[in-house]
Amino acid sequence: MKLNPEITKKLVQEESLQMAESHELDQMLSASDGVGVTLRGLEDSEPSMAWRSGLNERLLSMHAPKRVKARVWGVTGFGTAVAVAASVFFFAKPAPTSMPSSSLASRASAEQIMLDAHRMNVFALSTGAGDGSEPLETSSEGTTHQWTEADLGAF
C-alpha cells in the first residue's frame, strides 16, 4: 500500500486534498494505527516527590496572600461597618426639639452656683474682706497674720 507521491507533496505543503486524495489519506492513517498503539505503550516516568512538593508550595504561596488579604479585608470591613453604623446612628438621629427636664435642672443649678460665687466675689471686693481671687474661707486658713505696730497701737 503506497501513498501517491502527489498526495505526499500536498501533505508536506499542507495543501488541501481532493475528495479521493482525502479518502486515500484516511486509509493510510487506518493502516498506520499500529504506530499509535506502540506510542501508547511508552511509559511515562512518575514525577518526583520533589516536583510534587514544589507544586504544592507554589500553589500554597499563591493561595496564602489571598487568605491574609481576605482576613485583613474582613477585619477592616467589620471596623468600617461598625463606624458607618455608629455615624448613621448619631447623625441621622433627629435633633431634640426640647431640653430634657433633668438637663434643665442641672443647668439651673450650675447657673445658681456661678451666680452665688459672683455675688460673694463682689461682696468680698467691696468690703475688702478678700481680693476676690481666692475663696474667702480658705484665704486665711493655714496662714499667720503679721500684726503691725500701728495695728497694735490702734487697740
Added chain:
Amino acid sequence: MSAIFGVKRLANQERLDASAEQALVEQCRRQNFEAFGKIVDAYQSRVTGFVRRMVASGEEAEDIAQEVFIRAYQNMSRFDGRSSLRTWLFRIAYNLCVDHARKKQRIAPEFSMTENEDSIDVSDVRWDPEAIVLGDELRDVIENAILTMSEKLRTVLLLHDREELGYEELAGMLNVPVGTIKSRLFLARSHVQKAVESYRR
C-alpha cells in the same frame, strides 16, 4: 491545610470519569485544595510526560508541567466544560510549551519529506504493535524520533496517538482544519516508522 494534594497518593494514577471530573471541578471552583489534588494525581504523569517530550530540557519541562497545574487552578472558573478536563489541561500544556519555545528561540528543524519523495509505506507488516517488543533501545529510538520531528508534527502525534485526543478536538486546539491534523499525523507516524525501520535493519 497540610492534607492537601496528598503526596502519598502519587501512585494513584487513574483517569477520571466524566461525572467524577465534573464534581471535582465544581469543588475546585470553591477553592477546594483536596479536590484539585485529586486532579493533579490523575493527570500529573501524562501532563509531565507530554511536556518532557515537547521540551528538550528536563528541568525546564518540570517547571512547565508545574505551571500547567498552577494555571489550571487559577483559571478553573473559566473552564466551561465544553471539552474534557484532560483536553483542557493538554491545551494549557501545549500553549505553555509553545510560549517556552518562542522565548527560547529554539525552533526545531522542520521535518521535511522532500529528501525522499518516494511513496511512503506505513502499512509495513513489521509494524505490528504486538510483534514489537519495546525494549530499552527501541524505546530510545522512538523517543528520539519524536524529539527530532518538528513541533507541529510532534504535537499532533503525541496528542492524538498517545493522549487519544480526537481530530476535531485537535483542530480546535491548534486552530487548523481537520485535514491538516490528518496530514501532520500521517507525516509524524511515517517519521517514527522510518526511524524504527532504520534501527531494525
